[in-house]
Amino acid sequence: MNIGQASKASGVSAKMIRYYEQTRLIPAADRKSSGYRDYSDTDVHMLRFIRRARDLGFSVSEISDLLGLWLDETRQSGEVKRLAQGHINELQKKIKGLQDMAHTLTMLVNTCNGDHRPHCPILQGLETGLEDEDRSIQPRSGAVARLSQ
Numbered sequence: 001m002n003i004g005q006a007s008k009a010s011g012v013s014a015k016m017i018r019y020y021e022q023t024r025l026i027p028a029a030d031r032k033s034s035g036y037r038d039y040s041d042t043d044v045h046m047l048r049f050i051r052r053a054r055d056l057g058f059s060v061s062e063i064s065d066l067l068g069l070w071l072d073e074t075r076q077s078g079e080v081k082r083l084a085q086g087h088i089n090e091l092q093k094k095i096k097g098l099q100d101m102a103h104t105l106t107m108l109v110n111t112c113n114g115d116h117r118p119h120c121p122i123l124q125g126l127e128t129g130l131e132d133e134d135r136s137i138q139p140r141s142g143a144v145a146r147l148s149q
Helices: 003-010 014-022 041-055 060-071 077-111 121-128 143-148
Strands: none
Touching: 003 014, 003 041, 014 041, 041 060, 060 077, 077 121
């Protein structure tokens, strides 16, 4: 099948298929006498595997490792589990970081009146540092004038 058909069958865009070939994540497809790529059912199966791994947030490097394990029939499931657990740990760190950001922004938004006055605790928090607990700090002298120039 051509790249468009392989893309449709796998759910991976043609651009990404070319990228995966270029980076050698997948082997280059066979070529027809016309020069067009010719993908097999096995190629599409591998592309689906990659798409599912990407959907779970694995990096290209991690997917390369997973593909190697997937294709290695002598693999130990412990290796796969360690890789997946490491990914879970990274996801949990990212989730915690996002929750912390949302909490800080929520606190700033809750202190902002959102009215016609120029005083804005959100902008002050960005100026002084979001970790700064004192939200009553006014902008430094001339800061607004410098920004408006």
